[in-house]
Amino acid sequence: xxxxxxxxxxxxxxxxxxxxxxxxxxxxxxxxxxxxxxxxxxxxxxxxxxxxxxxxxxxxxxxxxxxxxxxxxxxxxxxxxxxxxxxxxxxxxxxxxxxxxxxxxxxxxxxxxxxxxxxxxxxxxxxxxxxxxx
Numbered sequence: 001x002x003x004x005x006x007x008x009x010x011x012x013x014x015x016x017x018x019x020x021x022x023x024x025x026x027x028x029x030x031x032x033x034x035x036x037x038x039x040x041x042x043x044x045x046x047x048x049x050x051x052x053x054x055x056x057x058x059x060x061x062x063x064x065x066x067x068x069x070x071x072x073x074x075x076x077x078x079x080x081x082x083x084x085x086x087x088x089x090x091x092x093x094x095x096x097x098x099x100x101x102x103x104x105x106x107x108x109x110x111x112x113x114x115x116x117x118x119x120x121x122x123x124x125x126x127x128x129x130x131x132x133x134x
Contacts (some may be wrong), residue, residue: 018049021065023085028073033105037069051085062088067099072107077118 020041024034041048049061062068068089076082092098104112111117 015064016066017047017064018061019046019066020048021062021068021089022048022050022071023068023082023089024051024071025073025076025079025082028075029071029105033103034071037071055084058085059088063092063096065092065098067101068092069101069103071103071105072112073105074107074118076107 022034022038022041029035038048038050049065051058051061053061062085070086070089089098089100093100102109102112107117107119112119
């Protein structure tokens with residue numbers, strides 16, 4: 001049975017618990033880029049969710065975040081947890097108009113967009129199109 005990623009909250013009842021949900025692969029970025037990003041958000045008093053929850057709490061945290069930052073890295077597409085987060089984030093983007101900001105850490109945007117390298121194996125990425133920020 002495929003898990004449902006439909007948000008459980010309606011847009012009219014939505015209350016933000018976090019300003020930013022940060023999705024990242026721990027083995028690639030936890031002690032480097034993401035550590036610095038989370039510290040900078042903390043210094044600016046921006047409430048960020050670090051994703052240290054069980055699956056149910058994690059999906060709720062994504063739903064109740066104003067925006068999501070997805071840090072794509074070499075191993076991101078090999079992590080089931082990251083792909084579950086990404087699917088939920090993209091669903092919230094469509095249904096709740098949640099803003100999504102992609103960051104490409106040691107991977108090119110074309111690797112993700114064209115599903116090359118590790119991203120080629122991640123079938124769950126099919127159909128997700130990231131728009132360039134202007």
